[in-house]
Amino acid sequence: MLQQIVFFLVSLAALGFAGWQFSKIRRNVLLGQPETISGNSGQRWRNVLLVAFGQSRMFKRWIPALFHFFIYAAFLLTQVELIEIFIDGLTGAHRFFYPRLGGFYVFVISFIEVLSLLALIATVIFLIRRNVLKLPRFTKPEMKGWPFRDANIILYLEIALIACIFTMNGTDEVLFNRGQSHAEGVEGLEGSFNFAVSSWLGPMLFGGIESESLLHTLERTGWWGHILVVFAFLNYLPISKHLHIILAFPNTYFARLKPRGEMKNMPEIMNEVKSMMGLGDGNGEGDMAAMEEELPEFGTKDVFGLSWKNILDAYSCTECGRCTAVCPANITGKKLSPRKILMDIRDRATEVGQKLESKDPQYAADPDKPLSKDNFDDGKSLFDYITPEELHACTTCNACVEACPVLIDPLDPILQMRRYEILTLSQGPGDWMPLFNSIENQGSAWAMSVDRDAWTKELTNE
Amino acid sequence: MSKIPTMAELAAEGKSPDILFWVGCAGSYDSRAQKVTIAFTKILNEVGINYAILGNEESCTGDPARRAGNEFLFQMSALQNIEVLNGYGIKKIVTTCPHCFNTLKNDYPALGGAYDVIHHTQLLQQLIDEGRIKMKEGGAFEGKRITYHDSCYMGRVNGVYEAPRKVLEALDNELVEMKRCKSNGLCCGAGGAQMWKEDEPGDKRINIERAEEALETGAEIIAANCPFCLTMMGDGMKAKDKQDEVMVYDLAELIVNNNGL
Ligand code: SF4
Ligand code: SF4
Numbered sequence: 001m002l003q004q005i006v007f008f009l010v011s012l013a014a015l016g017f018a019g020w021q022f023s024k025i026r027r028n029v030l031l032g033q034p035e036t037i038s039g040n041s042g043q044r045w046r047n048v049l050l051v052a053f054g055q056s057r058m059f060k061r062w063i064p065a066l067f068h069f070f071i072y073a074a075f076l077l078t079q080v081e082l083i084e085i086f087i088d089g090l091t092g093a094h095r096f097f098y099p100r101l102g103g104f105y106v107f108v109i110s111f112i113e114v115l116s117l118l119a120l121i122a123t124v125i126f127l128i129r130r131n132v133l134k135l136p137r138f139t140k141p142e143m144k145g146w147p148f149r150d151a152n153i154i155l156y157l158e159i160a161l162i163a164c165i166f167t168m169n170g171t172d173e174v175l176f177n178r179g180q181s182h183a184e185g186v187e188g189l190e191g192s193f194n195f196a197v198s199s200w201l202g203p204m205l206f207g208g209i210e211s212e213s214l215l216h217t218l219e220r221t222g223w224w225g226h227i228l229v230v231f232a233f234l235n236y237l238p239i240s241k242h243l244h245i246i247l248a249f250p251n252t253y254f255a256r257l258k259p260r261g262e263m264k265n266m267p268e269i270m271n272e273v274k275s276m277m278g279l280g281d282g283n284g285e286g287d288m289a290a291m292e293e294e295l296p297e298f299g300t301k302d303v304f305g306l307s308w309k310n311i312l313d314a315y316s317c318t319e320c321g322r323c324t325a326v327c328p329a330n331i332t333g334k335k336l337s338p339r340k341i342l343m344d345i346r347d348r349a350t351e352v353g354q355k356l357e358s359k360d361p362q363y364a365a366d367p368d369k370p371l372s373k374d375n376f377d378d379g380k381s382l383f384d385y386i387t388p389e390e391l392h393a394c395t396t397c398n399a400c401v402e403a404c405p406v407l408i409d410p411l412d413p414i415l416q417m418r419r420y421e422i423l424t425l426s427q428g429p430g431d432w433m434p435l436f437n438s439i440e441n442q443g444s445a446w447a448m449s450v451d452r453d454a455w456t457k458e459l460t461n462e
Numbered sequence: 463m464s465k466i467p468t469m470a471e472l473a474a475e476g477k478s479p480d481i482l483f484w485v486g487c488a489g490s491y492d493s494r495a496q497k498v499t500i501a502f503t504k505i506l507n508e509v510g511i512n513y514a515i516l517g518n519e520e521s522c523t524g525d526p527a528r529r530a531g532n533e534f535l536f537q538m539s540a541l542q543n544i545e546v547l548n549g550y551g552i553k554k555i556v557t558t559c560p561h562c563f564n565t566l567k568n569d570y571p572a573l574g575g576a577y578d579v580i581h582h583t584q585l586l587q588q589l590i591d592e593g594r595i596k597m598k599e600g601g602a603f604e605g606k607r608i609t610y611h612d613s614c615y616m617g618r619v620n621g622v623y624e625a626p627r628k629v630l631e632a633l634d635n636e637l638v639e640m641k642r643c644k645s646n647g648l649c650c651g652a653g654g655a656q657m658w659k660e661d662e663p664g665d666k667r668i669n670i671e672r673a674e675e676a677l678e679t680g681a682e683i684i685a686a687n688c689p690f691c692l693t694m695m696g697d698g699m700k701a702k703d704k705q706d707e708v709m710v711y712d713l714a715e716l717i718v719n720n721n722g723l
Contacts, residue, residue, distance in 0.1 A: 060646075261568035261619040266533050270573060273537040279545070299531065326642075328649040328672075333665030393662040396529050396654030397614040402645055418531030431659035432530050439535055443521025443542070445487040445658070452490045453517035455499060456466040 007089035007227075014231035021238040025315055028353040031373055032308035039257035047407060052252040057405040067122035071158065074119035075245070077112050078165070078230075085227050094182040095172075098193075110196035113169065116162045117197055123158045130155075137321030140330075142340040147241065147319055154242050161229045168222030169195055170202030171215045177203065180212050247316035248406045254309055255407035260398055263415060269298065269423075299419025302381040303349045304373060306413060313408040314346035323400035323410050329393040336393035338400035338410035344385035345413060352376065382417065391417050392429050466503055468517040469550050478550070479514040484557035484566065487522050488689035494696065495558075495689035498712040502558050502582050504723045505714060509594050513556070519546050523565040530655035537573070540565070544575035558582045558714065560615035560688045561653070567620070581616055583687045583713050587625040590632045597632050601720035606635045609681035611672070611695060612647035613688035626687050629713050633720055638679040648672050652690035673698025677708065684710045 037044075050056045055072065058065040087096045097105050130138050130151055138151070175181040176193055183193075192199050209215055237243045244251075300306050323338040324330050330337050355363045355378055356371060364370070365377035391414055400410040422428045438447035472479055483506065488495040506513050524539030547555075555577050557563050567579040589595040610630060616622045623644045630637050642648045651661070651668025661667050673695060676684050684699075686692050695710045717723075 259568045259620075261564040261615065262572070263528055263569060265569075265572040266537075269533045270537050270541070273534065273541055277538070277541060279541060298533065326646065326648075328651060328668045329662070329664070331648075332651075332661075332668050332671050334662045335664075336662070389662050392659070393664075394654050395614070395649045395651055395656050395668065397649035398618040399614075399646075399649065402618050415529065415531065418529075419533055420531075422531035423533060428531065429659045432532075432655060435526060435530070435655065435658040436532055436535055439522045439524065439527055439539060443539065444491060445522050445526055446491050448491050450491075451518055452485075452520060453466075453468070453515070455490060455496050456515075456517070 001092070004090060004092050010228075010231070011086070011089070014235060018231075018234045018238075021235060024353055024357075025238055025243070027356075028349040029308050029311045029315060031303050031349055031352060032306045032311045033304070035307040035309055037254045037256060037309065043257055044253050044255070047252045047255055048249055051255075051405070051407055052248045055405065057403075057407075060403075067125055070115060070118040070122040071126075072245075074112065074115035074162075075158075077108075077115055078161070080108060081112055081165075082227070082230060085223070088223075089227065093184055095184060099184050106194050109169070110194075113165070113195055113197035116165055119158065120162045123155050123162070127152070127155050137325045140321060140324060140337055140339070142337055142343055143319070143321070147343070150240050150242075151319070153236070154240065157229055157233055157236070161226065161233075164222045164225035164229060166198060166201060166205075166222075168219055168226060169193070169198035171206050171209075171219040171222065173198045173202030174206045174209070175212065175215050175219065178212065180215075182216075241317060241319040244316050244318040244406060247312065248318075251312055251316035252407045254312065256309070256409065260401060264412070266298065266419075268296070297420070298423035299421070300413065300416035301383065301420045301424070303345060303352055304376075305420070306345065306416065310409075310413050310416075311345060311349050313410075314342045314349060316406050317342040317346065317408055318406060319343065320405065322403040322405060323408075326399040326403045328395055328397055328399065334390075334393040335387065336390040338414075341386060341390070341410050341413060342408060344382065348380075348382050348385055351380075352378070386417065388421060388427070390414075391421065467514040468519075469514045469552075470517065470519065472514050473550060480512040481554045481556050482547075482550075482552050483513050483515050484523075484555050484559075484562050485515055485520060486557060486559040486562040486689070488693075489558050490520075492689060492693070494692055498558055498689065498692070498714055501712065501714040501718040501723075504718050505586070505589075505595065508721075508723055509589055516546060523562045523569075525561045525565040525569075526655040526658060528565070528569065529653070536569075540570060540573050540575070544570060544573055547575055547577065552577060554578045554580075556580050556582055556585050558687075558689065558712070560613045560620075561690070564615045564619055581620075581622065581625075581687065583616070583626040583629060584622065586713060586717065587628045590629060595632075595717065595721075597634065597717070598721050601633065603633050603635045603683065603716060603720055606683055607638055607679070607681045608633075608635045608683045608685050609638050609640055609676055609679045610643070610685045611640070611650065611676065611691055612644060613686065613691050614647070614649050614653055616687055617647055618645055626685070626713055629717070630685060633716055635683075638681055640675045640679055642675065648675065650686075650688075650691040650694035652694050657690050657693075667701075669694035669698040670701055673702055673704075677702060677704060682708060683716075684708060685713055685716060686710060687713055 055065065055069060058068055084097050088094055129135050172181050173193055173195065176183065206215065206218065237246065303311060317339065319339060321339050327336065327338050356373060356376065359371055361367050361371060363376055363378045365375050369375050394414050396411060398411060434447065435445060438444055444452065485499055489499040521543060522539050523543060524536035527539065528536035555566055557566065560581060563579055563581045566577060586595065608630060610626060612623060627637065648671065649668060650672055676695065684695050686695060692710055692712060699705045699708050699710060
């Protein structure tokens with residue numbers, strides 16, 4: 001009974017705390033501008049199924065994709081086992097489904113065990129890849145410090161989880177063999193659970209232990225360890241790149257379906273230019289006056305100017321660096337790294353979220369009004385994270401967009417920030433001034449002294 | 463060489479072309495890209511396509527301005543072009559520039575300019591398929607090793623990988639792919655208005671990285687479908703002192719050379 005109460009309270013605390021943490025992520029995502037993601041929901045579900053569930057984008061590189069798939073599948077299926085853990089934990093039963101599902105139960109647990117073993121191998125390889133082989137995409141500057149530790153912590157937690165599963169099943173197997181398992185309906189029975197891995201691994205590791213009470217203690221330790229690691233994991237997710245295991249699903253669902261080559265239109269500018277050119281619908285004049293008075297800001301300076309989808313992208317980023325590994329600017333040694341852009345947006349959104357939470361009036365733009373996302377100024381912006389040099393290096397080649405396994409668009413925020421630099425700050429690379437001038441004055445990207453159709457005359461004179 | 467018809471002339475005669483050839487800034491002014499423009503018009507004339515250009519009524523699509531972040535300038539260029547295009551009732555456009563192609567096709571609709579836009583490599587492929595362009599047997603490129611450099615804006619951005627390769631196939635040469643090709647192709651370094659500025663500080667220019675990769679294939683010819691890629695790859699060959707051994711051509715030029723047009 002005591003165990004049940006403890007289990008209930010621990011679960012409540014863990015789930016409650018996690019829920020609170022996730023609500024903060026939601027709040028941070030909603031710091032962004034509203035954007036309606038339009039388009040066929042059938043196509044979007046397809047993306048969720050293929051890209052998130054099926055990991056289709058990962059399979060551009062077979063080997064890491066396969067190992068990642070082991071960890072992913074093991075993790076997903078272990079959640080099935082959690083249902084039983086909850087039932088057992090709350091009712092005091094032991095292996096609640098065993099007598100009820102019979103052979104099917106053995107099959108499911110066996111499946112989980114095999115996947116867990118594969119996941120263990122994959123986890124060890126991933127640790128080696130990061131810590132011994134030091135793959136280039138894992139050792140870029142933005143991966144120093146916390147992101148590096150974060151990735152390792154996850155892998156260690158994974159190992160702990162798998163160790164708990166095998167301790168639990170392995171000791172239970174040994175107890176079962178001795179007719180001592182607490183599993184329902186097996187008291188006094190001898191034989192084996194017949195789980196694929198623990199039926200041999202259990203006796204191998206724990207068969208030598210004489211004391212049944214020690215075996216029971218180990219079994220309980222595995223059981224509690226399993227659920228506690230899962231709770232720890234759940235509460236760790238919101239501060240980790242591992243959040244992608246949850247957010248990959250909404251992020252692929254909400255991935256924009258518009259053509260890749262289409263840049264978001266800016267109707268406010270379009271309408272003003274239309275009225276300047278006498279193409280407007282007549283009310284342009286008033287708009288223009290209003291615009292000049294307000295000194296509007298164009299483009300994106302901070303997370304508030306991004307779309308909520310850009311911020312969801314940032315929190316969904318797995319920090320895998322596939323984008324950076326194919327970025328022509330990064331490959332040739334420029335400072336730009338698309339992954340870093342996403343990490344910066346996430347870190348800034350988190351910083352703003354924390355400051356809003358502090359309710360400290362020093363962050364209010366107008367100190368007489370309460371601090372809120374519309375009344376916020378901490379003297380910082382995304383430009384404190386992302387330098388113009390990075391923004392200027394992008395060739396808009398879309399390689400990052402193509403590479404991302406969770407359909408993140410790293411290019412969109414880069415272009416939005418370029419807009420801020422040019423339109424609001426009137427800054428930007430000096431080399432672009434002649435370009436802008438000749439487009440403006442001559443309708444051509446190069447200033448030329450001849451007519452646009454001069455080439456046709458040469459041709460006819462030939 | 464016959465005269466290149468302009469929209470204004472046709473309109474004065476009360477005629478309209480089947481397709482507008484959008485020449486673009488590079489195609490109009492850049493000496494390297496002009497050659498592609500001329501090659502393409504030779505093919506259009508040869509096949510007897512009823513086309514026209516805008517001539518001096520065409521102006522920059524605004525792509526480099528928009529991607530640099532200068533939305534005002536983009537809107538000015540784009541709205542002016544849309545005025546002209548809609549004024550002539552243009553429905554179908556072909557262009558030799560992937561950046562013009564993308565902007566006309568994907569950026570203009572939100573501003574009120576919706577057209578059926580194709581890239582010249584797509585048109586060339588169609589004409590070959592329909593038998594309207596017949597490749598001369600034993601042409602200059604038969605059996606030659608050619609590598610094809612995907613432009614970002616035709617490839618990844620608009621998903622056109624096969625049309626240019628089919629054109630090459632028709633030329634009966636040996637296509638060797640670079641390590642990074644198709645959706646994984648490496649940019650030449652010119653997009654996003656980089657064409658007009660110095661590279662940011664780094665270890666290497668992007669076009670050099672790409673030029674080295676192209677050279678690794680041992681190809682004698684690098685085929686491309688974008689005026690900026692042509693310049694970038696051409697410069698890359700010069701930097702590697704290979705400009706006399708490895709030629710960089712647009713697909714239209716390959717056809718013209720092959721058929722002696
Ligand atoms: S679009 Fe920009 S950031 Fe993305 S890969 Fe290309 S150059 Fe890098
Ligand atoms: S943006 Fe996508 S590809 Fe880049 S690091 Fe994040 S998850 Fe990986």
